[in-house]
């Protein structure tokens with residue numbers, strides 16, 4: 639088996655087992671994200687494929703970024719405040 643990279647913008651997963659025509663390979667993480675995005679909602683298959691195409695064009699945000707954003711604000715300082723500590 640060769641490398642099957644995810645076709646999602648900015649996604650570097652290479653272990654994709656799902657091929658969606660006409661979107662291409664999608665990895666487990668992106669599938670889950672897409673699933674959560676539309677959890678509990680129903681669309682026709684065509685509509686879902688259109689949404690999926692847009693989703694694949696939208697850049698993937700890695701958990702790393704999410705962690706950075708959700709980090710406790712108390713631990714965050716501006717560069718200005720950093721200088722005050724020295």
Ligand SMILES: [Zn+2]
Nearest residue numbers: 644649665668
């Ligand atoms: Zn992916």
